[in-house]
Amino acid sequence: MIRVARALLALTVAIGLSACGGSDGSPDLGSDASxxxxxxxxxxxxxxxxxxxxxxxxxxxxxxxxxxxxxxxxxxxxxxxxxxxxxxxxxxxxxxxxxxxxxxxxxxxxxxxxxxxxxxxxxxxxxxxxxxxxxxxxxxxxxxxxxxxxxxxxDLRNGDYTVYASNGRQYVLTLDFNNKSWAMEGQQVVQAGTFALDANGVDYVIAGASKFRLNSEGLIVGGFDFNLTGSTHIYDHGVRPFVASRTFTTEYAPLVGTNFNLLGINLRRNDSLESVVTPATFGNGVLQVCLAPVPVTVALCPTQALASYTLAVVGTEIRGVDSVHDDAIHFRLARSGSSYILLRSEDAADESGRQFRVGLVDTSGLAGGTFAVSSTRALWGTSTLTDSHYAFSGTATDGTTVNETSELSALTNAGPAGLRRGDRSTDSAPIFVAQNDPLMVMLGVADGAAEGTLDIGLR
CATH class of the missing domain: 2.60.40.1530 (ntegrin, alpha v. Chain A, domain 4)
Structure with a gap:
């Protein structure tokens, strides 16, 4: 019995040493790395x-x-x-x-x-x-x-963009850069297809003058043939400019005291187009807009031409009501970097037609630069600016090229500091030009030969 006990003890010790990395050729105690x-x-x-x-x-x-x-x-x-x-x-x-x-x-x-x-x-x-x-x-x-x-x-550019079109309507543009595909939906429009890089390697071609440019902040300027099914209005067909974004804010409090220039067109039911420039200023809970026929700052706007819209946030939109003029508006504030852009596309409150506005913060002048431009003339082209000179070169769907220039000057002391006025070289038609990066806008002056002409450019 003693031999058996000693044998069991020896076996137990051997197993214990082996488990600890001891006997029979095992590593020394504590030699493992981890x-x-x-x-x-x-x-x-x-x-x-x-x-x-x-x-x-x-x-x-x-x-x-x-x-x-x-x-x-x-x-x-x-x-x-x-x-x-x-x-x-x-x-x-x-x-x-x-x-x-x-x-x-x-x-x-x-x-x-x-x-x-x-x-x-x-x-x-x-x-x-x-x-x-x-x-x-x-x-x-x-x-x-x-x-x-x-x-x-x-590709973080993929996704849905809210479109504000110059035909006075809103759409949703879905982009897939992985497959180079697009879809445009809304207002009885359901279209889809593919796009490709332009020869310049920056802009994207859908077809002809239907193109778009997208900047790094998710802001788009493009031209598109919305071709509204069943509509007899001329402006519902053909390539028209649009601005699109997926970055909006409803926080307008930081804009109190900020002046905007709202440039755009009214589309009357008789298919006529009216150029509209309305300076505006954000106040505490209100947006004041000067509706004078000649652009005048809000501070100098005649009382009878001044509209004050009381603002309220509804979903992702900002809505305003002016009880004195019995008018209502709704818009969004797009963001591109540090810039705010006011966008409106809607039926007029008096049911006279549709309205489109793009609002740029008023500046002390034009900073200048080069922009990809979509035009109401079914053109896609390039604009170059200085504070005193404007030049445009573009190509229409039918291959027709347009080249025009204009020498620019500031308005009178009553006019917004960021607006410039000039006459087109092609027909002496008066125009307005405004810029606040990354956008520029050229608009034909009301009652002039270029009335209703609207060019929107993205740097």
Whole structure:
């Protein structure tokens, strides 16, 4: 019985030592290393943007690791652009950084942080995955030796845009840049198709003068043939300018004291077009608009021509009621960077037709620049501005080209500082020009040969 007891004791001790890394050729007590990897990156990026993967490798011990190898795998993108390394806790970065790296040793408590930049491409859509695998001779637990992270490259321009069209109606434009497809719906219009980059590599062509430009802030200026089914009104057919956005605000309090110039057209039921320029100013809970036939600032507006709309937010719109003139309006405030843009497309309150307005913040003058322009004349072209000169060059659906210029001058002291007036070189027709980046607007003066002509440009 004593021999049996001693044998059992010896077996128990042997098993205990083996479990602790002791006898029979096992490593010495405390000789195991424990390497771990974590990997992080953004959930999504816009297609074409660089993806940054941050990979951290640590050793929690209790022993240093030797013969360490680190291998990085990338899928969904052709190659990494750059890799950098920072060390902590006495660890040393690999002498050569790349997809496969090695270290002679890795101390307990040490850490390495790898920053891997993966350049994007506009045509790379979908998941991009980074995985780092670390191995060492003394690390027997491989459960945390792989760090993986996936970022989805998607075209953030995709989605629905609210369209304010110069035919006095609103639509929804759905864009899919992955498939280069579009759909326009609303007001009895249901159209869809594909688009392609213009030769300039910036604008997108739907067909002929039906084109659009989209800036980085999600603001669109375009021309489109809405072709309203069943309508007998001339202006419901043919390529017409529009402004679209998906970034709106109902917070108008920051605009108190800000002056706007509302430029647009009234579309009468007899198919005539009226040019309209109405300076406006935001007050506390009101929008004051000067309805004088000649543009006059709100501060100098004749009392009988001044409308005061009491404002209220209804959903995503701002609505105003002027009880004195028995008039009502509704509009949205689009945002593009730091700029506010007032947009209106609606039936006139007196049922005389439809109205379209684009409102730009009044400035001290024209900053100038070059703009892609859609025109009521079914033209798509380019406008260049200075504070004293306007030039336009465009091509119609039938291939006809139009080139015109105008020397510009400021209005009288009663007029808004940001409006300029000139005469077109082609027919001496008087025009107004306004600008507040990223938009510019050219409008034919009322009762002139260019009345109803409206050009909207996006920088």
């Amino acid at each position: 390497l771990a990897v974590t990997n992080s990156s953004p959930e999504t990026v816009n297609a074409g943007e660089t993806i940054t993967f941050t990979i951290t490798v640590t050793n929690s011990g209790p022993a240093a690791a030797s013969d360490v190898t680190l291998v990085h795998h990338l899928s969904g993108a052709p190659a990494i652009g750059s890799i950098t390394c920072a060390s902590t806790g006495g660890a040393a970065c690999p002498a050569a950084l790349g997809e496969s790296m090695s270290l002679a040793s890795f101390p307990v408590g040490g850490g390495l942080v790898f920053t891997i930049e993966v350049p994007g491409a506009a045509d790379i859509i979908g998941p991009v995955t980074s995985a780092m695998i670390v191995e060492a001779a003394a690390d027997t637990d491989h459960s945390d030796n792989t760090g993986e992270s996936t970022t989805i490259a998607e």
